[in-house]
Amino acid sequence: MDMLELRGIDKVYHSRGKPPVQAVCALDMVVEKGEIVALLGSSGCGKTSTLRMIAGFEDVSAGSIALHGRQIHELPPARRKVAMAFEGYSLYPPLTVRENIAFALKSTQLSRADASRRVDEIARLIEIDDILDSYPRAISGGQQQRVSLARALVRDADLYLLDEPMGQLEPQLRAVLRGRIKSLLAERGMTAIFVTHDQTEASALADRIAVMEGGLLQQFASEKELKNRPANLFVASFIGEPPMNLLDADVIRSDGGFRLSIGSGMTFDIGASALSREAARTLGETTKVRIGIRPQKVAVGTGNVPVKVVSNQWLGDQSHVAGDCGGRMLIAVTQGRVAARPGEMVPFALEPRHFHLFGVDGTCIRHAEVS
Amino acid sequence: MEHSSLAGLIFRGVALTLIVLFFMFPIVWIFMMSFQNNDQILRIPPRILFEPTLSNYKALISGQLHTAAGNLQITFMRNLFNSVVLSSAAVALALLLGVPAAYAFARFKFRLGETIAFTLLSFRFAPPLLVLLPLSLYYQELGLNDTYFGIVWVYQLIALPLILWIVRGYFEDISPDIEHAYRLAGHSWWEAFTRIAVPLAGPGIAAAGLLSFIFCWNNFVFALILASADKQPVTVGALAFVTASGIQYGQIAAAIVLSVTPTLLLALYAQRYLVEGLSLGAVKG
Numbered sequence: 001m002d003m004l005e006l007r008g009i010d011k012v013y014h015s016r017g018k019p020p021v022q023a024v025c026a027l028d029m030v031v032e033k034g035e036i037v038a039l040l041g042s043s044g045c046g047k048t049s050t051l052r053m054i055a056g057f058e059d060v061s062a063g064s065i066a067l068h069g070r071q072i073h074e075l076p077p078a079r080r081k082v083a084m085a086f087e088g089y090s091l092y093p094p095l096t097v098r099e100n101i102a103f104a105l106k107s108t109q110l111s112r113a114d115a116s117r118r119v120d121e122i123a124r125l126i127e128i129d130d131i132l133d134s135y136p137r138a139i140s141g142g143q144q145q146r147v148s149l150a151r152a153l154v155r156d157a158d159l160y161l162l163d164e165p166m167g168q169l170e171p172q173l174r175a176v177l178r179g180r181i182k183s184l185l186a187e188r189g190m191t192a193i194f195v196t197h198d199q200t201e202a203s204a205l206a207d208r209i210a211v212m213e214g215g216l217l218q219q220f221a222s223e224k225e226l227k228n229r230p231a232n233l234f235v236a237s238f239i240g241e242p243p244m245n246l247l248d249a250d251v252i253r254s255d256g257g258f259r260l261s262i263g264s265g266m267t268f269d270i271g272a273s274a275l276s277r278e279a280a281r282t283l284g285e286t287t288k289v290r291i292g293i294r295p296q297k298v299a300v301g302t303g304n305v306p307v308k309v310v311s312n313q314w315l316g317d318q319s320h321v322a323g324d325c326g327g328r329m330l331i332a333v334t335q336g337r338v339a340a341r342p343g344e345m346v347p348f349a350l351e352p353r354h355f356h357l358f359g360v361d362g363t364c365i366r367h368a369e370v371s
Numbered sequence: 372m373e374h375s376s377l378a379g380l381i382f383r384g385v386a387l388t389l390i391v392l393f394f395m396f397p398i399v400w401i402f403m404m405s406f407q408n409n410d411q412i413l414r415i416p417p418r419i420l421f422e423p424t425l426s427n428y429k430a431l432i433s434g435q436l437h438t439a440a441g442n443l444q445i446t447f448m449r450n451l452f453n454s455v456v457l458s459s460a461a462v463a464l465a466l467l468l469g470v471p472a473a474y475a476f477a478r479f480k481f482r483l484g485e486t487i488a489f490t491l492l493s494f495r496f497a498p499p500l501l502v503l504l505p506l507s508l509y510y511q512e513l514g515l516n517d518t519y520f521g522i523v524w525v526y527q528l529i530a531l532p533l534i535l536w537i538v539r540g541y542f543e544d545i546s547p548d549i550e551h552a553y554r555l556a557g558h559s560w561w562e563a564f565t566r567i568a569v570p571l572a573g574p575g576i577a578a579a580g581l582l583s584f585i586f587c588w589n590n591f592v593f594a595l596i597l598a599s600a601d602k603q604p605v606t607v608g609a610l611a612f613v614t615a616s617g618i619q620y621g622q623i624a625a626a627i628v629l630s631v632t633p634t635l636l637l638a639l640y641a642q643r644y645l646v647e648g649l650s651l652g653a654v655k656g
Contacts, residue, residue: 015480016482055551055555056554056555057551076554076559076560077551077554077555078554078555078556078557078558078559079557080555082555083555084551084552084555086548086551086552087548088546088548090546090548090549090551090552091549092549092552092553092567093571094570094571103556104556106556107556107557107558148552151552155556
């Protein structure tokens with residue numbers, strides 16, 4: 001069942017003496033009940049604007065928002081049945097942590113005992129039960145953030161909006177809380193949208209990720225799909241750590257397929273059988289493409305692409321080897337250690353079946369084969 | 372003190388004493404004058420030790436001024452009452468209008484917003500004498516001359532800009548998301564304003580109210596021109612002590628002591644808020 005439906009949302013900010021800024025452009029998105037969605041993107045990509053439009057603190061410039069079958073984009077925030085945890089915590093300074101969390105339950109019909117039980121329950125889950133009687137200014141930023149999160153999650157709402165919910169937390173705690181929050185949301189069938197710029201957090205917590213850039217929704221899909229079938233060059237290079245290797249190539253028709261030349265006499269052949277009809281037609285009409293290949297798919301020590309090693313880092317469970325290939329940087333990730341020092345020549349293997357191909361305008365022509 | 376040496380401590384002590392003496396001297400002197408009669412005050416050289424008399428206070432409170440030229444009726448207690456009524460009403464009205472306006476200026480960007488806010492502030496810059504003549508003509512036309520309401524209204528020139536600008540700084544210091552969180556929990560915009568924004572800006576509102584009360588209390592020219600004897604505050608009422616038979620210094624001093632006491636007590640009580648209000652609200656850019 002659809003819980004939240006965004007249709008053609010535009011957000012334009014007008015400020016005096018400056019050209020208007022389009023923060024969000026023609027955003028369509030449907031979130032199902034019980035789904036956890038991440039809005040992922042760099043700063044200024046429109047993700048927080050989107051969240052604030054759903055909450056009702058920003059007007060939509062165009063488009064409509066429906067929540068649980070109700071049109072809500074013209075309702076005041078109080079009547080939208082939405083809970084939100086703010087990036088700046090926004091706790092009430094004169095109230096204790098306990099009162100801050102319980103405050104969110106005041107307008108409900110819960111009895112005092114029930115409300116108190118729920119506060120204790122959520123406080124235990126988020127590990128703030130020891131500071132319940134402190135005042136906001138007496139606790140650390142990370143604790144304030146957790147209180148703000150608790151204040152949002154303790155409510156009964158149709159939708160939970162979390163703005164950078166774990167930005168201030170230490171890595172260990174973040175991993176623990178991620179798991180707990182995910183199981184809490186899943187257990188109660190709560191629908192949530194959270195904003196983050198941390199890919200790990202997005203993939204760990206969310207069922208689906210909406211990648212945004214420049215006010216446009218680039219792709220809205222599961223983490224696996226974003227990785228394996230990126231909709232365009234932006235998503236391909238944005239998702240994945242380290243980022244995807246990109247090489248410019250000339251397209252030459254050859255017998256029964258195409259030959260991609262990346263310069264210095266290095267070429268790769270792609271047989272027509274490895275391409276969909278659509279991809280083959282697009283490739284036939286173009287002379288230049290960008291090849292994208294995940295660092296995890298680049299093999300080191302074999303192959304026919306000679307690379308001069310620039311750095312070789314062992315991260316404890318994998319090696320990142322960066323090399324210079326005719327002026328372009330290539331990164332390979334291998335599971336074991338690699339015996340290669342900076343300055344040495346090492347062969348890299350790039351296999352055409354792992355190639356994503358993008359047009360010059362960034363649209364995707366072909367995805368890599370999933371092995 | 373981190374770098375306190377003995378010499379430093381002594382220097383600090385001496386410097387502080389000098390400053391306190393310098394600022395307290397007029398107040399102490401007036402306080403002493405208020406317990407002397409005119410002859411004792413005008414004695415040369417003046418003496419620190421004297422026989423105190425309560426006659427000045429008696430005269431003020433009973434409203435009977437005995438001078439060499441005969442008995443005079445004075446309305447000092449009435450004036451004091453007027454001061455309290457006028458200043459309180461002016462501040463109350465200014466708070467009622469200024470606090471929501473300050474909130475609007477802090478939270479919403481609207482066309483001409485900054486211009487309006489600055490125009491209001493500029494009322495503080497304009498010399499009162501500049502506006503008084505046209506104002507008194509208008510007041511006569513409108514029948515506002517010599518009414519409490521008329522003076523309270525003109526006092527808005529003093530109180531409103533002050534409250535507006537100090538309280539605005541306070542509202543700007545409060546994250547709007549605190550109100551947003553409250554509104555999401557099912558409360559209206561008005562409830563967020565009255566239950567979250569106003570209490571959080573409380574110290575600033577108190578400081579601004581107190582300051583404007585003091586400024587209104589100390590005002591002289593507006594009431595001098597726009598009101599007659601029975602509506603005038605103490606500042607103007609003190610003129611009555613300049614009599615045909617000479618200036619009644621003792622009564623003037625007693626009148627000053629009586630009229631300064633309420634504001635002084637108020638300021639001492641709320642000193643902390645005052646300093647905080649001025650440094651937080653007004654200075655913040």
